[in-house]
Amino acid sequence: MGQTFNRAELEEKTKEQLVRMCVDELGIVGITKKPKEDIVNGILALYGADTSAIAKDVKGPVTGIEFTGQSTLTKPGAPFGQRATTTIHVSCGASSGNFPVEGKTVKEVGDFLREVLNVDRLSTGLVNGKEVGADYILQNGDNLEFLKPAGKKGC
Amino acid sequence: MTKLPITIIGLGGVGSILAERLCRFLNYSSDLTADILLVDGDTYEQKNYERQEFTRMGNKADIKTTELQMKFSELRFESYDAFINETNIIEAIREGDIVFLCVDNHKTRMIISNYCKNLQNVTLISGGNEFTDGNVQIYVRKEGKDLTPDLCAYHPEIANPDDKLPEEMSCEELSNSDPQLYFTNLGVATLMCWSFYNVVVKEQYERSEVYFDILSMTTDAKIRIVK
Numbered sequence: 001m002g003q004t005f006n007r008a009e010l011e012e013k014t015k016e017q018l019v020r021m022c023v024d025e026l027g028i029v030g031i032t033k034k035p036k037e038d039i040v041n042g043i044l045a046l047y048g049a050d051t052s053a054i055a056k057d058v059k060g061p062v063t064g065i066e067f068t069g070q071s072t073l074t075k076p077g078a079p080f081g082q083r084a085t086t087t088i089h090v091s092c093g094a095s096s097g098n099f100p101v102e103g104k105t106v107k108e109v110g111d112f113l114r115e116v117l118n119v120d121r122l123s124t125g126l127v128n129g130k131e132v133g134a135d136y137i138l139q140n141g142d143n144l145e146f147l148k149p150a151g152k153k154g155c
Numbered sequence: 156m157t158k159l160p161i162t163i164i165g166l167g168g169v170g171s172i173l174a175e176r177l178c179r180f181l182n183y184s185s186d187l188t189a190d191i192l193l194v195d196g197d198t199y200e201q202k203n204y205e206r207q208e209f210t211r212m213g214n215k216a217d218i219k220t221t222e223l224q225m226k227f228s229e230l231r232f233e234s235y236d237a238f239i240n241e242t243n244i245i246e247a248i249r250e251g252d253i254v255f256l257c258v259d260n261h262k263t264r265m266i267i268s269n270y271c272k273n274l275q276n277v278t279l280i281s282g283g284n285e286f287t288d289g290n291v292q293i294y295v296r297k298e299g300k301d302l303t304p305d306l307c308a309y310h311p312e313i314a315n316p317d318d319k320l321p322e323e324m325s326c327e328e329l330s331n332s333d334p335q336l337y338f339t340n341l342g343v344a345t346l347m348c349w350s351f352y353n354v355v356v357k358e359q360y361e362r363s364e365v366y367f368d369i370l371s372m373t374t375d376a377k378i379r380i381v382k
Contacts, residue, residue, distance in 0.1 A: 151283030155167030
């Protein structure tokens with residue numbers, strides 16, 4: 001996906017031009033009958049070049065941006081707004097991945113990913129760096145780590 | 156020229172590799188030099204050939220000190236032929252030291268971490284591994300305040316170790332050590348060098364623990380909160 005756009009250049013175009021771009025160049029379906037604003041947002045969601053997608057709402061100079069990817073485009077063929085699934089970053093030691101586990105407890109996730117991430121049965125869960133109980137329910141924006149024991153050998 | 160007080164504890168699979176790389180960096184650095192104390196009570200023998208870098212048999216600390224002094228004349232070396240315990244630790248670690256901990260048991264890690272908690276200034280970089288994975292922890296304390304968590308904070312297996320100090324082990328226990336992979340020792344030593352560069356040279360220690368796994372070809376550095 002080498003091609004990128006920013007909001008300003010998209011807003012200069014007419015709705016008809018944007019529809020043609022979606023159909024002929026970008027292969028975007030499902031949004032061409034929406035208002036122009038939605039089409040622009042749809043293109044930016046997939047081909048946004050920079051922070052101009054959010055710049056409209058920012059008051060004063062931008063001094064820093066922190067972004068944690070939490071959504072994965074799991075259903076690219078679905079209508080706009082239903083393509084992404086919220087995922088949570090889960091790690092154990094050097095292994096990690098983004099998984100659709102929002103709403104699950106730490107224990108459920110540990111059981112679910114035991115083999116995939118090599119999670120120890122007694123491993124403590126850290127959410128956003130803080131220890132939580134096994135019954136903690138994961139929310140959008142959480143980052144879950146199962147503590148892996150330290151390596152013992154070396155001599 | 157800044158002179159760093161460095162102690163390397165454990166000169167086996169990780170420590171013998173680490174010492175060579177660290178000393179090469181320091182010896183040719185334009186603004187850093189070091190006084191380096193090498194500590195190990197163990198003897199280099201034939202079974203260590205496949206993973207450890209020595210040119211002759213004998214006490215590991217003594218041999219490595221001689222070898223490094225011949226190679227790196229800008230640095231000063233001392234050796235200490237001992238396994239660290241609660242009594243002799245005062246001989247090995249002093250205020251302001253940068254300590255590389257390359258041992259093979261959690262009990263020594265626990266003793267050293269707890270000792271460092273009572274110092275005002277210390278940097279402790281500890282590495283360990285299993286067969287194909289491992290981790291490195293960085294404990295930094297400045298002006299009596301922890302800037303990163305100690306080794307025990309997130310690791311109950313270190314806080315409450317179920318193993319023994321080398322001096323508490325029988326000959327049979329010592330000779331029955333689990334097999335290790337040279338590349339895994341090399342991975343730990345490399346990450347300890349990275350840690351040193353970040354903490355000592357660049358003074359950045361936000362990420363104070365890093366894991367690696369050879370089989371999944373991954374590393375992952377963690378941000379740990381001081382409790």
